[in-house]
Amino acid sequence: MNQKGQAAVTDALYFLMIVTFLSIFLFGFANSYGNSVKQQINDELNVTFATNALKTILYSSTTRDPGASINDPDAEIDYLAAILKEDFADDQELSEPTRKVLGKTISRILSPIEDNLDYIFIITTAGNEAEKKIVFMYVHTTNFVEEEVPISGRGYTIYRAGTPSHYNFFCAIGEESESTFDSFFKEALTRLVSNIGPTSEASAKIKLSKIASDGEPGRVNAQVDLIMWDATWLGTTPDRENGLFYAETPLTPLPSWNCGEPFDPEADPGAAD
Amino acid sequence: MLARGFIGPIGDDLPSLIPLLVGLVMFFSTFTLTFNAFDHTNREVDNDISVMRISRTLQSNSYIFGYDNFASLCERVGTVNIKYVAGLSSQGTLHSDGYENVKSIFDVKFFTDSENDTFVCSNSESHDSIDLVKNYLSLEESQSNTVVTRIFPIVVEDEKIVKPMHLFVVAWK
Numbered sequence: 001m002n003q004k005g006q007a008a009v010t011d012a013l014y015f016l017m018i019v020t021f022l023s024i025f026l027f028g029f030a031n032s033y034g035n036s037v038k039q040q041i042n043d044e045l046n047v048t049f050a051t052n053a054l055k056t057i058l059y060s061s062t063t064r065d066p067g068a069s070i071n072d073p074d075a076e077i078d079y080l081a082a083i084l085k086e087d088f089a090d091d092q093e094l095s096e097p098t099r100k101v102l103g104k105t106i107s108r109i110l111s112p113i114e115d116n117l118d119y120i121f122i123i124t125t126a127g128n129e130a131e132k133k134i135v136f137m138y139v140h141t142t143n144f145v146e147e148e149v150p151i152s153g154r155g156y157t158i159y160r161a162g163t164p165s166h167y168n169f170f171c172a173i174g175e176e177s178e179s180t181f182d183s184f185f186k187e188a189l190t191r192l193v194s195n196i197g198p199t200s201e202a203s204a205k206i207k208l209s210k211i212a213s214d215g216e217p218g219r220v221n222a223q224v225d226l227i228m229w230d231a232t233w234l235g236t237t238p239d240r241e242n243g244l245f246y247a248e249t250p251l252t253p254l255p256s257w258n259c260g261e262p263f264d265p266e267a268d269p270g271a272a273d
Numbered sequence: 274m275l276a277r278g279f280i281g282p283i284g285d286d287l288p289s290l291i292p293l294l295v296g297l298v299m300f301f302s303t304f305t306l307t308f309n310a311f312d313h314t315n316r317e318v319d320n321d322i323s324v325m326r327i328s329r330t331l332q333s334n335s336y337i338f339g340y341d342n343f344a345s346l347c348e349r350v351g352t353v354n355i356k357y358v359a360g361l362s363s364q365g366t367l368h369s370d371g372y373e374n375v376k377s378i379f380d381v382k383f384f385t386d387s388e389n390d391t392f393v394c395s396n397s398e399s400h401d402s403i404d405l406v407k408n409y410l411s412l413e414e415s416q417s418n419t420v421v422t423r424i425f426p427i428v429v430e431d432e433k434i435v436k437p438m439h440l441f442v443v444a445w446k
Contacts, residue, residue: 022300034317059437
């Protein structure tokens with residue numbers, strides 16, 4: 001009788017063991033069910049947002065006078081792309097007012113995602129290596145502040161948002177030799193994009209105009225790229241000796257990016273609608 | 274000797290019943306949890322797909338030629354298994370026009386063009402004026418619903434000016 005009882009307990013323990021494994025499997029299934037579908041939906045949304053943003057930037061109208069409003073009935077209004085072409089035509093560069101108008105338009109169109117995502121907007125001319133050039137580069141980065149957590153022997157670092165929460169920069173400006181597509185793309189930009197994790201990208205071909213030295217108008221093939229990624233620290237870390245965009249603080253981009261002073265699209269008086 | 278410990282057919286198997294019952298309780302608890310998680314995720318994905326369908330229809334090619342174009346896109350949305358309000362707003366892009374930059378989805382004000390047409394599309398009744406999201410779904414109502422929000426950049430042609438705006442889609446169930 002004792003042996004029968006022992007056998008019944010053993011059977012029950014085997015049953016409990018099987019049920020435990022089954023429960024663990026079900027629990028794991030419940031936790032992971034739908035994650036890949038949600039990720040795909042999220043990726044699709046980000047790519048759709050990037051594509052729509054690029055179309056919206058390129059289709060938008062703006063005032064020729066950077067200080068005027070688009071709703072001002074007396075303002076002279078034109079397509080933003082037309083103003084870019086016109087400004088580019090004479091010296092194959094964009095002037096500061098045009099950069100500000102474009103930067104402001106980009107910031108406003110991308111304002112719904114500016115707290116979560118960082119982005120780069122680039123216009124590059126196409127052609128052979130010598131002709132390739134960065135015409136315009138606008139970088140939006142979150143102002144992370146690095147803080148050491150005071151736990152001895154742990155070396156934890158946290159990154160919290162500072163004030164202001166973001167910085168915007170016009171980069172690849174200055175000397176032409178320092179802003180060629182080749183030096184940027186192969187070094188700084190490629191390194192950044194390959195280290196920031198998943199990105200959402202959109203690209204479009206556009207045509208710019210140029211006036212040759214003999215006065216004849218010509219066409220320049222160009223490409224517009226918008227790259228967005230989850231806001232992350234782009235400076236140095238214990239595993240990364242050289243920062244991706246800055247070293248110690250987001251306020252000071254690396255010299256190789258040739259960035260100007262931070263641009264505030266809502267405060268700059270020279271860049272209204 | 275053996276008969277002295279015998280306390281009946283059930284009493285003798287009582288120790289083995291304990292792990293059996295623990296196993297059954299554990300299994301059915303996990304099964305219920307899994308079923309609920311499965312059901313919840315399916316509903317979330319269904320809602321996301323419905324919102325995606327509405328968004329894609331209204332976005333068209335990201336260029337709205339005017340109110341008639343928007344109204345025809347709105348008709349194409351058809352029947353969906355979720356309540357929604359979708360519309361275009363210039364608050365994020367043209368807020369030097371006197372609008373305040375929108376901080377909450379409930380404060381979104383839809384764009385009204387030069388012919389006084391408001392770019393809004395909904396299968397739900399508005400409590401008040403049709404140009405505010407909070408008149409379709411208030412903060413209090415949103416507490417008892419699952420709310421999904423999507424925003425996409427878009428341009429609208431108004432008085433031959435191509436204005437950058439945002440398409441807001443707010444759906445709830």
